[in-house]
Amino acid sequence: xxPITTEDKVKPTAKNSLPKPKLMDMLYxxxxxxxxxxxxxxxxxxxxxxxxxxxxxxxxATAVGAVAAxxxxxxxxTAYRDHGHALARGMHPNYCMAEMYGKVxxxxxxxxxxxxxxxxxxxxxxxxxxxxxxxxxxxxLAFAIQxxxxxxxxxxxxxxxxxxxxxxxxxxxxxxxxxxPILFVVENNGYSMGTAIHRGTAAADNLGAxxxxxxxxxxxxxxMDVLDTYKVFKREADLARGxxxxxxxxxxxxxxxxxxxxxxxxxQGHSMSDPQKYRSKDExxxxxxxxxxxxxxxxxxxxxxxxxxxxDALDKKxxxxxxxxxxxxxxxxxxxxxxxxxxxxxxxxxxxxxxxGLPKMLTDNNSGE
Amino acid sequence: xxxxxxxxxxREAMQEEMRRDERVFLMGEEVAQYNGAYKVSQGMxxxxxxxxxxxxxxxxxxxxxxxxxxxxxxxxxxxxxxxxSFCLVAADQIINNAPKMLYMSGxxxxxxxxxxxxxxxxxxxxxxxxxxxxxMFSSVPGLKVAIPSTxxxxxxxxxxxxxxxxxxxxxxxxxxxxLGARGDKDxxxxxKDTWAPPTAREVEDFTIPFGVxxxxxxxxxxxxxxxxxxxxxxxxxxxxxxKEGIDCEVIDPRTYRPLDIDTIVKSVxxxxxxxxxxxxWPFASVGAEIAAQVYEHAMDYLDNKVIRVNNDDVPAPYNxxxxxxxxxxxxxxxxxxxxxxxxx
Numbered sequence: 069x070x071p072i073t074t075e076d077k078v079k080p081t082a083k084n085s086l087p088k089p090k091l092m093d094m095l096y097x098x099x100x101x102x103x104x105x106x107x108x109x110x111x112x113x114x115x116x117x118x119x120x121x122x123x124x125x126x127x128x129a130t131a132v133g134a135v136a137a138x139x140x141x142x143x144x145x146t147a148y149r150d151h152g153h154a155l156a157r158g159m160h161p162n163y164c165m166a167e168m169y170g171k172v173x174x175x176x177x178x179x180x181x182x183x184x185x186x187x188x189x190x191x192x193x194x195x196x197x198x199x200x201x202x203x204x205x206x207x208x209l210a211f212a213i214q215x216x217x218x219x220x221x222x223x224x225x226x227x228x229x230x231x232x233x234x235x236x237x238x239x240x241x242x243x244x245x246x247x248x249p250i251l252f253v254v255e256n257n258g259y260s261m262g263t264a265i266h267r268g269t270a271a272a273d274n275l276g277a278x279x280x281x282x283x284x285x286x287x288x289x290x291x292m293d294v295l296d297t298y299k300v301f302k303r304e305a306d307l308a309r310g311x312x313x314x315x316x317x318x319x320x321x322x323x324x325x326x327x328x329x330x331x332x333x334x335x336q337g338h339s340m341s342d343p344q345k346y347r348s349k350d351e352x353x354x355x356x357x358x359x360x361x362x363x364x365x366x367x368x369x370x371x372x373x374x375x376x377x378x379x380d381a382l383d384k385k386x387x388x389x390x391x392x393x394x395x396x397x398x399x400x401x402x403x404x405x406x407x408x409x410x411x412x413x414x415x416x417x418x419x420x421x422x423x424x425g426l427p428k429m430l431t432d433n434n435s436g437e
Numbered sequence: 438x439x440x441x442x443x444x445x446x447x448r449e450a451m452q453e454e455m456r457r458d459e460r461v462f463l464m465g466e467e468v469a470q471y472n473g474a475y476k477v478s479q480g481m482x483x484x485x486x487x488x489x490x491x492x493x494x495x496x497x498x499x500x501x502x503x504x505x506x507x508x509x510x511x512x513x514x515x516x517x518x519x520x521x522s523f524c525l526v527a528a529d530q531i532i533n534n535a536p537k538m539l540y541m542s543g544x545x546x547x548x549x550x551x552x553x554x555x556x557x558x559x560x561x562x563x564x565x566x567x568x569x570x571x572x573m574f575s576s577v578p579g580l581k582v583a584i585p586s587t588x589x590x591x592x593x594x595x596x597x598x599x600x601x602x603x604x605x606x607x608x609x610x611x612x613x614x615x616l617g618a619r620g621d622k623d624x625x626x627x628x629k630d631t632w633a634p635p636t637a638r639e640v641e642d643f644t645i646p647f648g649v650x651x652x653x654x655x656x657x658x659x660x661x662x663x664x665x666x667x668x669x670x671x672x673x674x675x676x677x678x679x680k681e682g683i684d685c686e687v688i689d690p691r692t693y694r695p696l697d698i699d700t701i702v703k704s705v706x707x708x709x710x711x712x713x714x715x716x717x718w719p720f721a722s723v724g725a726e727i728a729a730q731v732y733e734h735a736m737d738y739l740d741n742k743v744i745r746v747n748n749d750d751v752p753a754p755y756n757x758x759x760x761x762x763x764x765x766x767x768x769x770x771x772x773x774x775x776x777x778x779x780x781x
Contacts, residue, residue: 143510176543186542193509194542201529204499208506208514215462215488215512235529238499245494317487411544412578414602 086298088373092382094136094294095368098128098361099386101152104161105336107390108151108168112340116398117168120197121182124152126292126335129360130255131156133289133297134223134330137305141218143191143209145202146225148183149255149334150195153225158190165393171400178403179411199260200226200233203252207239210250210325214318219310221249223301229260231278232269240327244282247313247324251304255291256331261338262346279327291332292360295367304328439636440627444477444614446588446634447553450595451478451515455485458513461599464491464500465517465554474519475555475614497527501552505534505604508550513599518554521608522568535604536579551598553607556584557666557716558753560612561760567753571665572717574606575693575726581647582694584608586668587632588617590691593645601647610666623669648695652704656686659778660704662727663714664690667746667765671714674770683778693723701727702734709740710781712773714765719747741780744773 105125111117124131127149135144135156146153154164159175167174168182176186183197193209196202206224213220230236231254243250254275258265265272279286285307289300304326311322333355337344368374441449455461467474469482469492482490493500497518504514518524524531531552539547558567575582581603585591591609598605617627627633630653635643653668654675663671668689675685686704690697705711711731715724728743746765754760 145506174543176541176545179543180541184541186545188542188545193506193546194538196534198529198533201502201534204502204530205506205509205534207499208503208508209510211503212507212510212512215507235498235502238496239502241494242496242499242503315487316491411540411542413581414539414547414549 086295090136091364091368091373092378094132094298095361095364095379096382096386097132097136097156098294098364099383100161100389101125101128101132101155102361103383103386103390104155104164104393105151107394108165109336109340111165111168111394111397117182118170119181119183120148121168121340122149122338123334123336123340124149126355126359127255127257127332128152129294129297130253130291130330130332131225133291133294134225134253134301136294137298137301138223139220141191142220142223142305143193143213144223144225145193145206145209146195147199147202147227147230148195148197149227150183150185153195154185154187154192157187157192159185159187159192161389161393162396163187165397166400169397169400170403171397172403172407173396173400177407177411179407200230200235202226203230203233203236203239204242206250206252207242207248210243210248211246213249214246214312214316217312217318221251221305221309223251223253223305225253225255227260228254228256228258228265228269229263230254231275232260240278240282240284240325243325244284245313246316247311247320247322249308249311249322250325251301251308251328252325253328253330256329257334259334259338259346262342264346275327275329285323285326286329287326288329288331291330292355292358292363294360294364297330300328439633440617440619441588441633442614442618443588443591443609443616444475445617446592447477447595447609448479448481449634450592450599452481452484454596454599455489458599460511461513461515462489462491463515463517464493464504466493466495466519468492468517475611477614478517497523498530501527502530502534504550504552505530505538505548508548508604509538509546514550515599516550516552518552520559520566520568520611521554521556521570522566524552524554524570525568531604531606532574532577532580536577539603540579547602548604549602551595551605551607553595553598553609555611555614556608557610558612558760558764561755561757562753563755564752569717569748570606571608571693571715572722575723579604580694581605581692582608583647583692584665585691586613586653586665586689587627589632589634590645590651590689592634593643594647594691596644597647600644608665613666613669626672645691647692648697650688650690650697650700652686652700653689654685654687656684656708658684658708658781659686659710659712659774660701660708661685661687661712661714661770661774662690662701663687664693665716667714667716670765670767671770673767674774677767677771678774683774685774690727696727696730698727698730698734701731705731705735706738709738710777711739711743712746712770712777713743714746714770716748716765718750719745720750722747741777744777746770746773
């Protein structure tokens with residue numbers, strides 16, 4: 069278990085004027101993800117979770133800071149390291165854990181698993197498991213926002229491995245020519261699986277060049293500092309929000325898309341089966357010195373915004389919620405075999421055979437909170 | 438009755454649905470200012486404007502994925518591939534994301550998008566531009582695959598596709614876009630068989646349901662199953678064979694997925710002979726699937742084996758003579774019918 073302490077007094081880089089409840093909420097979200105992922109690893113090691121499983125520990129500030137800067141109805145979409153995004157977006161940890169257990173109470177009834185977390189009520193458009201494949205989908209969300217003249221912004225997360233995929237570049241180009249309201253966010257943890265970014269990505273030290281190639285805004289944030297992440301996302305989301313294009317027959321307005329480089333680090337391996345021969349323990353320990361949770365805790369205590377007791381209580385709440393999620397997942401019924409053949413078609417056999425209505429489990433899940 | 442071309446029927450379907458539903462938009466290469474690479478979308482930019490008729494750059498992965506994301510959000514995209522041959526660079530989007538989204542999300546996010554464009558050999562375009570994708574894609578659960586062979590079917594099926602809640606691949610053909618034009622070689626048959634869609638006065642809102650086969654020519658001696666452009670090869674063959682006293686029934690499934698096997702089986706039980714034509718390669722093809730299902734459902738009614746007529750098992754050649762010979766053409770169908778009915 070990674071300790072959550074006040075020992076590290078690293079100051080956040082951003083001067084902030086956020087109210088205490090917001091700060092405490094962001095701290096709780098990060099603690100929840102940390103404790104939830106610790107439970108996830110245990111369950112995986114006990115073979116209660118199958119398939120591929122990618123742990124978000126270390127990167128919590130990126131999802132939490134980004135989502136905290138958004139409106140509730142701003143759609144987000146991400147890659148397969150997606151538990152943190154789902155929780156930050158508001159998915160109940162029970163549904164997230166049950167999904168990994170393959171239980172019918174999971175967010176996708178156990179049909180998606182760790183890499184495919186979807187939550188329509190919370191505008192979470194999925195974890196997507198083919199690297200870069202979600203980038204064009206994110207552009208589609210932004211296109212739809214513009215088409216429907218809504219005042220929202222889409223946020224498309226991906227890892228640094230995705231920026232070498234064609235889908236990423238096509239998506240960037242489309243977003244730029246149509247001035248779409250979207251933030252492309254590379255969660256730059258330095259490794260695409262076991263390949264260091266310099267080995268796989270041209271101009272790895274100058275990712276702004278990727279944005280410049282499409283005439284797009286570029287921003288960097290310290291993805292291990294939730295306040296800096298929040299500040300950058302707030303600024304860029306407000307600039308992009310509601311952008312429209314005269315190419316699509318609308319009045320040209322808004323700042324359009326932005327490419328954000330969130331510099332972060334994952335403490336665990338790429339997936340649960342990664343022996344991590346490609347990096348040193350010293351490197352990992354150096355990064356842990358800048359742990360996102362410790363940083364915010366240090367800031368709160370130093371500035372007398374919170375007491376250690378309050379912080380301990382928050383951590384206990386996160387631990388309890390994570391433990392409860394495991395209990396919920398373990399006690400939930402397995403996915404019945406009959407579910408094999410549902411959700412393949414919304415209109416199973418074409419118009420003459422339409423049964424209509426949403427699947428029962430979906431309505432159950434939606435009202436479950 | 439109106440006589441309209443296949444391309445005009447596709448256009449009417451899109452126009453009517455776009456007038457009916459503000460969520461529908463058309464995106465693809467050259468669909469707007471160029472008026473369509475094959476003039477399918479001619480005039481639509483003028484009517485609907487650049488918000489809804491959108492020229493995309495040559496980025497099939499990008500704009501087909503855009504369509505899927507927009508569909509997840511609640512829009513009704515029509516994504517045009519200039520040719521289905523070009524969809525291959527977008528394979529991850531159209532066969533990973535589109536058909537599996539509903540399942541992976543436990544029923545939360547569907548993909549009500551239409552992907553459409555020319556399928557199969559055009560005219561001497563060589564092997565990269567002559568793909569027939571029906572066999573590859575009809576095997577994917579979550580997709581629906583329509584393959585209209587007449588202007589009537591083109592309009593009725595595309596309107597249904599646009600309204601459908603699931604991703605639909607509409608496989609058209611460059612060689613059929615002019616079908617129904619005066620001077621077209623099939624024009625006389627077009628008039629005779631009323632392959633035109635009904636006018637708005639005749640039928641207020643004309644659609645054709647998926648999974649319902651059409652008997653393109655009734656007959657009693659042998660069942661020929663064909664969809665898309667090969668329907669016309671089969672009808673030509675049937676005309677020739679009539680002179681030999683063989684009365685062919687030509688069944689057009691119109692959608693490969695869902696497949697109306699019942700109508701095919703009913704016909705085979707009547708004729709006791711079956712030839713399956715399809716324009717993709719023979720190995721693991723939709724024709725092989727139909728033949729297998731005919732055996733499963735009508736084994737005891739068959740008086741001979743089922744014979745399949747496919748595209749030859751070769752990359753499409755550029756040479757004109759070879760290209761014509763490669764197709765599941767009229768001559769091959771005639772020979773197959775003669776061979777299968779020799780013991781009649």
